[in-house]
Amino acid sequence: MNGINRRWVLASRPVGEPVAENFRLDSQPVPEPQAGQVLLQTLYLSIDPYMRGRMSDAKSYAPPVALGEVMVGGAVSRVIASQHPDYAVGELVMAYTGWQEYALSDGNGLFRLGDLVQPSLALGVLGMPGFTAYMGLLDIGQPQAGETVVVAAASGAVGAVVGQIAKLQGCRVIGIAGGAEKCRYVVDELGFDACIDHKAPDLATRLAEACPQGIDVYFENVGGKVFDAVLPLLNTKARVPVCGLIAHYNATSLPDGPDRLPLLAATLLKQRIRMQGFIIFDDYGHRFPEFLQQMGPWVAAGKIRFREHRISGFESAPQALIGVLRGENFGKCIVHLAD
Amino acid sequence: MNGINRRWVLASRPVGEPVAENFRLDSQPVPEPQAGQVLLQTLYLSIDPYMRGRMSDAKSYAPPVALGEVMVGGAVSRVIASQHPDYAVGELVMAYTGWQEYALSDGNGLFRLGDLVQPSLALGVLGMPGFTAYMGLLDIGQPQAGETVVVAAASGAVGAVVGQIAKLQGCRVIGIAGGAEKCRYVVDELGFDACIDHKAPDLATRLAEACPQGIDVYFENVGGKVFDAVLPLLNTKARVPVCGLIAHYNATSLPDGPDRLPLLAATLLKQRIRMQGFIIFDDYGHRFPEFLQQMGPWVAAGKIRFREHRISGFESAPQALIGVLRGENFGKCIVHLAD
Known part of the structure; x- marks a missing residue:
């Protein structure tokens, strides 16, 4: 050729x-x-x-x-x-x-x-982003019916799938997305219980109002001010799969102080939280067939949009x-x- | 009476x-x-x-x-x-x-x-501190033979037991303790492979030298400058049971910046680390008999000093x-x- x-x-x-x-x-x-x-x-x-x-x-x-x-x-x-x-x-x-x-x-x-x-x-949805959502939520997040799951970047390739799987598990699901149009989509089309616009003022207050029972699973895609709003709401025994930190990828230096590293460590201790990073194919590559077997029918049936x-x-x-x-x-x- | x-x-x-x-x-x-x-x-x-x-x-x-x-x-x-x-x-x-x-x-x-x-x-050793060491190390830390385990407050009630159990698992065990006398005890009496004095200068350099293969399990009892020295040495898939943060208990405010919370989150992500807080009786109370059954003979046999x-x-x-x-x-x- x-x-x-x-x-x-x-x-x-x-x-x-x-x-x-x-x-x-x-x-x-x-x-x-x-x-x-x-x-x-x-x-x-x-x-x-x-x-x-x-x-x-x-x-x-x-x-x-x-x-x-x-x-x-x-x-x-x-x-x-x-x-x-x-x-x-x-x-x-x-x-x-x-x-x-x-x-x-x-x-x-x-x-x-x-x-x-x-x-x-x-x-x-049937590739890396969907697989990331599936394993991060189910294997690390381990959501139980009735628990509150918060998903950052909720209209994105990973977040949209995380929230929909959490709904299939019987969880209350709160998304966080940028702008009213994305939030409408997340609630109306994807079926999340609520979605908070991180561009609006008072993210922390509005997230707290949307999570009256606190947060049991936070699927971390973002970091930055979204994590700051989540941290004080994390419940005892919460799980935090860390999939991405897009708010920091372009950063050239750390934010100004105070140094909140000890605050995060103390929160993990006092609330007995598990926070765990993962890289999908490195950690879970061998389970890709299992993912496809479950996700294929969900997508075909319109359960995952x-x-x-x-x-x-x-x-x-x-x-x-x-x-x-x-x-x-x-x-x-x-x-x-x-x- | x-x-x-x-x-x-x-x-x-x-x-x-x-x-x-x-x-x-x-x-x-x-x-x-x-x-x-x-x-x-x-x-x-x-x-x-x-x-x-x-x-x-x-x-x-x-x-x-x-x-x-x-x-x-x-x-x-x-x-x-x-x-x-x-x-x-x-x-x-x-x-x-x-x-x-x-x-x-x-x-x-x-x-x-x-x-x-x-x-x-x-x-x-047969009560709360020993139980804390046992469950935190074995259930959360999950040390494998040949791995490097670092233990803060290594001469203390919890740390001393953590390190000795890790040795029984076939790990390379590095303690961190305050002062030459404690460090001598940790190596000579407890059998750790090495112990770094956190009061000496160059803690980070000396810890790095003692851990040429990096750190697979860090049992966190301390926080502060000890954690700062550990963080860059954590290996891919490392586990960090968070048992205590004694360096911060008397703090009245957070340390000066920069804000390293995003650095910790990014390290968990890039290195696929699991960091998990626990409170011994709340999380593991039901396993106290199992602990005694294992630890009693170890203590009686002089394997745990x-x-x-x-x-x-x-x-x-x-x-x-x-x-x-x-x-x-x-x-x-x-x-x-x-x-």
Whole structure:
């Protein structure tokens, strides 16, 4: 096959919020699959908050993207040439092939989508975000019927699923989202019991009013002022799965004092709270089949609803990530390259 | 029975470090047991860091001691009069009868010591501190052979037991204690692999040198600068049972900034750490028999060693607590009233 493979590579590391100049669009020849390889064409590229972390070289759970290398990310792709005995041309797959229009694979890390009715779901409710929501809530949060569950970033790819699963468990579910429109969606479409707009004044007061019995599970996606409002409401024996801290990803320094690290430790002690970070595929990869077996029917039956924030055109990927980090997306952010 | 019952009551709430004036010694007639009651004479009074929390009226896991009421605390006592069918005069018991020379009991919360060879152990290695160490380490810390376990307040009533159990599990165990004499004891007598003096300069550097493989379990008894030295060394999937924060108990305000609460949350996330507070009898009371069944033989066989810091005379109780909060005790602090 001849042609051009456009790729977004990391041009420089961001200081604070990423800017367009941190990314560079380059062009390479589309590679030729060798024996045992397939050539993939990217159809949908997933845009997720964790990508901000990979742009920095601070110590983290995964190595950073090297300067000049293709940005990381999951994608839904079509096999357009195959020298691999297990994959036929035309098949749809999901893989972490990064921000590029074409990629080679030897089959490692390829996930066959089969007859999935909407392939982009493999990047959302039936993919990493949905799996993150499922395991973080059920395995770490362990919600019991009647308990109060609070979900930050409630209209987002992970939060929306967390809240809906918590409702299926019989919990009272309070979302926190940015803006009246997202809050309406979270209550009216997703069925949360209430949703607090973190852009409105008095977040802490309004969250306390929405949680008269305190908080038993807080699914942490955000940090910042949202966590500050949650902390005094946490009940004895509360569980806090820590999935993300988007409010801090662009921070270049710690906030001003006083130093509340001892306050958090003392709250964990006095309230006997379990707070636990997790990285979904590292901690739970072996349970992905179990997740699909449960989530597939829930989605098919309309018990778990979802919303995609689609952006057209590969050239939009950097702006899409910048927008996600600002909370400008409304639903799971996906860049659509081809059908 | 006639006579005087001396009691230490809470005279005022401390601001910062407790002072002698926060306590008042009063005298009451020794009470008479009614039908179904026993009269207890206190032999040994336990002095523990948690008592500082009960002196304040800040929100905590247990209600504070009311002004004018007897200070809380566990004690080993002898039944000296009985109108209770299950208890005979002369029996030794452990109960939370507080800081007083005599107390009535209807049998609730009384724990019969039987033929325990050294009754004061029921306040230490075979009582609340030992139970705290056992459950916090094994149930929350879940140490695996070959892992590195760091124990704060390593010569204290809880820390000494934590480290010795961790050694029995095949772990590499590093203690942190205040002063060269305590550190020598922790290594030479208790068998820890190393012990860092937190009063010496360069705590962080020396702890890092003692933990070349990082830290898998940190048993938190202290907080403050000890936790600051531990935090950057915590490994992926580390566990942090939070048992106490003695460095903060006398604090009247939070430390100066920057605000490191987001740093702690980010570390939990990136390193996938589980940090969990616990209160021993609330969370694990039902497992006390299991603890005794395991710990009794360990102590009898000399596998778990212990040291008591004995103070004579009931009138010394306030100074004993003030000393414990300063780290002046060397071993489990016990006030000895009578034989």
